[in-house]
Amino acid sequence: MQLEEMQTLWTDLSAEMEKQKRLTDSIIIKMTQTNYRNKLNKILIPETIGGAVGFAGLLFILADFQKLNTWYLQVCGIISVLIIFIMPFSSIRAVRKMRSANISANTFKQALLDYSKGKIQFVFAKKMGIYLGAILMLVILPVMGELIGGKDFFKQTNLWFYYVVEFPFFFYFARWVFKHYVKITVDAENILKELEG
Amino acid sequence: MDNKKEFIGIVQANEGLIYKVAKVYANNKEDEQDLYQDIVYQLWKSFGSFRSESKITTWMYRIALNTAIAHLNKEKKKGNQVPIDDLLLNRTDTADTLMNERSEVLFAQIKQLSTVEKGIILLYLEGKTYDEIAGITGFTTTNVGTRLGRIKQKLIAQIN
Numbered sequence: 001m002q003l004e005e006m007q008t009l010w011t012d013l014s015a016e017m018e019k020q021k022r023l024t025d026s027i028i029i030k031m032t033q034t035n036y037r038n039k040l041n042k043i044l045i046p047e048t049i050g051g052a053v054g055f056a057g058l059l060f061i062l063a064d065f066q067k068l069n070t071w072y073l074q075v076c077g078i079i080s081v082l083i084i085f086i087m088p089f090s091s092i093r094a095v096r097k098m099r100s101a102n103i104s105a106n107t108f109k110q111a112l113l114d115y116s117k118g119k120i121q122f123v124f125a126k127k128m129g130i131y132l133g134a135i136l137m138l139v140i141l142p143v144m145g146e147l148i149g150g151k152d153f154f155k156q157t158n159l160w161f162y163y164v165v166e167f168p169f170f171f172y173f174a175r176w177v178f179k180h181y182v183k184i185t186v187d188a189e190n191i192l193k194e195l196e197g
Numbered sequence: 198m199d200n201k202k203e204f205i206g207i208v209q210a211n212e213g214l215i216y217k218v219a220k221v222y223a224n225n226k227e228d229e230q231d232l233y234q235d236i237v238y239q240l241w242k243s244f245g246s247f248r249s250e251s252k253i254t255t256w257m258y259r260i261a262l263n264t265a266i267a268h269l270n271k272e273k274k275k276g277n278q279v280p281i282d283d284l285l286l287n288r289t290d291t292a293d294t295l296m297n298e299r300s301e302v303l304f305a306q307i308k309q310l311s312t313v314e315k316g317i318i319l320l321y322l323e324g325k326t327y328d329e330i331a332g333i334t335g336f337t338t339t340n341v342g343t344r345l346g347r348i349k350q351k352l353i354a355q356i357n
């Protein structure tokens with residue numbers, strides 16, 4: 001179908017639609033109210049759950065930090081606290097930035113620029129999250145071993161066993177996530193390139 | 198209340214516009230319904246800041262297209278949608294079977310275009326001038342012409 005033919009068909013279709021007015025007052029009112037609740041839920045639920053779990057972990061480590069009685073456990077404890085603190089914030093910041101674009105004031109071009117750049121930053125934050133998550137897995141195990149079980153994993157010969165079990169799962173999960181993010185980044189970069197042309 | 202009444206009137210008068218944007222940018226019926234509602238919601242949210250300096254349809258296209266872009270970024274979670282009668286979204290299911298088939302081909306062809314091109318072709322098919330398209334999209338008038346030329350080439354390539 002060529003452009004001229006498309007235009008004729010589009011005009012016919014539009015005329016047909018004009019005859020089929022279907023939106024009632026009550027449907028429109030419901031749409032303006034229901035979506036508001038959905039939007040809030042979508043943003044708040046995952047952020048609140050993630051934030052609460054992180055905060056609980058943070059408090060747990062900080063409250064019993066004195067139990068970490070060797071320098072290497074203290075180093076692991078400090079790194080764990082820092083990662084638990086940084087991870088949700090960088091992710092939430094990236095999500096907020098992506099969603100903060102002004103729908104009513106922006107032009108189509110500006111909206112596309114904002115969203116594509118926001119998407120690339122979001123993917124970057126998520127990738128950082130995976131790297132930090134890998135480090136967290138390494139350092140939190142001895143910390144929790146000491147705080148929960150009272151065992152210094154560094155003095156036990158079977159510490160490597162936990163890592164051997166953990167890391168293949170983490171590796172395959174990370175590979176699956178990265179594959180997904182590569183596509184998102186490529187799509188966003190293609191839009192940016194197209195906008196320049 | 199008067200504000201809401203006025204808004205309802207505007208949406209009802211331009212419901213085809215919302216439908217067409219949702220149809221072009223959504224991937225399936227469920228997504229289409231979600232986007233349709235999101236556009237109405239965003240229009241309502243921005244309605245207070247609408248100034249009559251521009252035409253109401255120009256303002257509506259801008260919000261609808263920007264909402265469609267924002268929608269592409271959302272996680273595919275199904276929220277508590279307002280149950281919309283299937284009839285509302287099946288506007289192309291007219292009594293004319295030939296027209297149904299042709300309109301499906303039309304939308305399928307548009308969906309093969311890029312995100313940027315979909316917006317431009319939609320406005321062009323709506324009968325907007327290059328200047329009006331430039332005003333809504335933020336591209337220069339010359340750039341709109343160049344992009345439409347490329348879209349034409351792409352459509353010809355699709356046929357061959």
